[in-house]
Amino acid sequence: xxxxxxxxxxxxxxxxxxxxxxxxxxxxxxxxxxxxxxxxxxxxxxxxxxxxxxxxxxxxxxxxxxxxxxxxxxxxxxxxxxxxxxxxxxxxxxxxxxxx
Numbered sequence: 029x030x031x032x033x034x035x036x037x038x039x040x041x042x043x044x045x046x047x048x049x050x051x052x053x054x055x056x057x058x059x060x061x062x063x064x065x066x067x068x069x070x071x072x073x074x075x076x077x078x079x080x081x082x083x084x085x086x087x088x089x090x091x092x093x094x095x096x097x098x099x100x101x102x103x104x105x106x107x108x109x110x111x112x113x114x115x116x117x118x119x120x121x122x123x124x125x126x127x128x
Contacts, residue, residue: 073099083108087115 046060053060072078079100086096086108097105 087112 046057050057050060082096082099085091093109
């Protein structure tokens with residue numbers, strides 16, 4: 029897995045706390061931030077409303093299938109993709125009929 033450098037602002041108090049945690053756990057600041065972000069994402073991804081919102085992003089063509097699969101799992105993602113295909117075909121049929 030590759031890495032990407034990011035630049036963001038956080039409150040100084042949070043940075044101080046991260047530095048203390050890094051010193052105590054013998055990790056660096058980046059490891060502390062990555063671990064915290066990973067734990068947050070794991071918690072939020074378990075929320076059903078979050079998963080439904082990810083599906084909506086896919087149905088609206090705002091995220092790719094691979095991203096959907098990462099969040100909802102292969103089997104659920106395949107089911108959503110099949111449903112999307114049917115919905116898109118229905119939209120195309122409706123548009124064709126409207127042109128008649």
